[in-house]
Amino acid sequence: MLSYGMKQVGNIPLNRLPAVISAVLNPWVAAGILLLLLFVIFNMTALSWADLTYVLPATSLGYVLVALIARFALHEHITPLRWVGIALIAGGVGFVAGGPALTVPACPADPSNEEPAEPAPQAAVAAASSGAKS
């Protein structure tokens, strides 16, 4: 979608850089941005559960999915080299999935520590002052 939209927008020379910003008004580019936003939300949820080096290879299965949809739903031809690519990604995901998802210590910002449901008097003052700031 983004590529299709940007080909409609045309080449953007360096002296007209602000034109990159107006490119988001192209419907294809806008739709691409919306889908990217959805991806970011789910990606961030996954990042709250697992390491970056675990989430990234796992999400690369999307490339495989797109290729398989192109092959079986759109009946596109997939070259042998691309099948090798699919196998490599699948192998990589298999490798990382076999290990632990989280290798860093549990985060200190545990919800029960930071914002107690019934704050103690001292904590209530702190919470009120931080609330006033926000």
Next chain:
Amino acid sequence: MKHLYTWSAILAIVLGSVIGDVLLARAMKQVGDVGVLLRQRGAWTVVRRTAGNPNFLLGIVAMSAAFFSLLFALSWGPLSVVAPASASLTFIGNAFAAKIFLHEKVDRRRWIAAGLVAAGVALLAG
């Protein structure tokens, strides 16, 4: 000149993506388990905590820079060069950045995974 613009933009995409990914990962570790937060505090708390996290905001800035670099690159180079080059270099860059900045234990298993996925993406998107 066209190649120079394309590859400069690809470098900017990789840098922006790696910095953005690392900052977002750090932010989400600080926010805490989204599943637990949703159950105990509701969606508003998740949104408020995430949107108020400085790492998240900086991460979004870096991601935006990467995104506009992608648009710039796509206006100069073919998708078949821009997509595989930026994606596979981002995987390798992220493995280094996660080890250095997030102190993740990137063992041999994860290095192999990053290498395989980077090679696979380069072949598939190329």
